Every structure is written in structure tokens, then in C-alpha cells.
Amino acid sequence: MPQKKSRKIRKALVTGGAKGYGLGITQALVQAGYQVWITGRDTKALNRAASKLGATAIQADVTSTADWDRVFAVIDQAPGKFEVLVNNAGAGIHIAPAVEQSDADMDLALAVNLNGALYGCRRAAPRIVMAGGGTIVNISSVCARQAWAGWSTYSAAKAGLEQFAKCLYLEHREQGLRVTSLAPSWGATEFGAAAKLDKQAAAVRKKSIQPAELGKIVADICALPSHLFVQEMVLWPSIQPVEPL
Numbered sequence: 001m002p003q004k005k006s007r008k009i010r011k012a013l014v015t016g017g018a019k020g021y022g023l024g025i026t027q028a029l030v031q032a033g034y035q036v037w038i039t040g041r042d043t044k045a046l047n048r049a050a051s052k053l054g055a056t057a058i059q060a061d062v063t064s065t066a067d068w069d070r071v072f073a074v075i076d077q078a079p080g081k082f083e084v085l086v087n088n089a090g091a092g093i094h095i096a097p098a099v100e101q102s103d104a105d106m107d108l109a110l111a112v113n114l115n116g117a118l119y120g121c122r123r124a125a126p127r128i129v130m131a132g133g134g135t136i137v138n139i140s141s142v143c144a145r146q147a148w149a150g151w152s153t154y155s156a157a158k159a160g161l162e163q164f165a166k167c168l169y170l171e172h173r174e175q176g177l178r179v180t181s182l183a184p185s186w187g188a189t190e191f192g193a194a195a196k197l198d199k200q201a202a203a204v205r206k207k208s209i210q211p212a213e214l215g216k217i218v219a220d221i222c223a224l225p226s227h228l229f230v231q232e233m234v235l236w237p238s239i240q241p242v243e244p245l
Helices: 018-033 045-053 063-075 101-131 152-175 198-205 211-222
Strands: 010-016 035-039 056-059 080-085 134-139 177-184 232-235
Touching: 010 063, 018 035, 018 045, 018 080, 018 211, 035 045, 035 177, 045 056, 056 063, 056 134, 063 080, 063 101, 080 101, 080 211, 101 134, 101 152, 101 177, 134 152, 134 211, 152 177, 177 211, 211 232
Parallel strands: 010 035, 010 080, 035 056, 080 134, 134 177, 177 232
Antiparallel strands: none
């Protein structure tokens, strides 16, 4: 009787994977057959999400290079090939006119929304190349392309992330690494409350982008044939009026 082929173990990492979009992304990747690790700072939320979805939780802060090294050391010890990184972690920090933000606010916004993702990409890229190819999805924002008063620093961070993604792709295009910028707008997540936009978010929550919807898009991007990749995607909920500069 012929022996059954062993199932290929594909490894994935989702930052900010315990809440909001990250939760939906994690669920979709688990359902697609990936062994998924999730990171974040909230240990209780991480453990709750990991138990519910069948993922593995690692408490870590994306702004810490030491934490990034620790996370990948754990993932490297597990069997399988590392094929997917989703840089989902992000924060509004202080949504206000630039002159009302402190230097510390600006530093933290750049650290969470830009530098943290760059640290992850630098470590994930060689592992994905070694695996024979895979995908990095950076969760950007429509703020990278549109302009709203009060969103200057956050927008600058996301715009920088999108430009970095283009360059990283070109550096590894012939080695099978695909890098996608996925830019959603209003979502049914905790971001609105964290950015002190609770009232606006509550009014449109039901018709905003749902975590499961974004998760399916990420999983579909990762499932594309190896010779195809999505450079960038902008996702709007139709309920949102778009009248920026």
C-alpha cells in the first residue's frame, strides 16, 4: 500500500494578531492551512485568540528589535517553511494637528507604524527566500494616499511603509518573495477607539470593513500562483465619504 505523503507545514506570522483586523487575518490563514504565530503586547488577548483559532501566541512589541529576534528564534525551531509575514500591528497614537503632537508621540507613531514593520521585513525576507518563496503583506492605510488634517504623522509612516514595500519586492523579485501593500479604510476594529474616533466608528461599524473580510483578502493574496503578486490594494467601505485633498 502506498504511503501517504506528509503534509507540508507552512508557517506564518501575524503581528497584532489578537484583535481587529489581525484576528480576522489569523483566522483566515489558519483555515488556509498555515501554522500561525501571533504577536502583540496584550498577553490575555493573545492567549484568548490563540486558543480560539488554533494559533500560537508570543507576547512581543513590534518596536523592539530584541522581541523580533526572540519571535523568529521560536518560529525557526518549529518544523516547516516560513512563508508568510503579515505586518498588521499599528496605532493612531495621537490624532491631532502636527503642532499639537509631542516629539514622543511622533517617535512612537513612526516606531509602531513604520519601523516595526521594517524590522519584521528585514528578518522575514531571507527566511521566505530560503523557503522557496512566499508573501509579506503590509497592512497600510488609505492615509498613505489621501490627506486628512490631524493624520500627518500616521500618514507619513504608512506612506513610507508602502514605498519600502516596492523597493523590497524589487530586491527579491527573482527569489520568489512577493510584497503587498494592503490599504484599508474604516474598519470594524478597535482602532477607532484607540485613535479617539469612537463616535464616528460606532456610527458606521456595521457597514465598515469586517476583520473576516480583510482576512479573506490576505489569505487570497497569499494563495496566488507563485508567478503572480498583488503590488497594492486599496479597500474602501462604500458608506465612507471620501473628500480629502
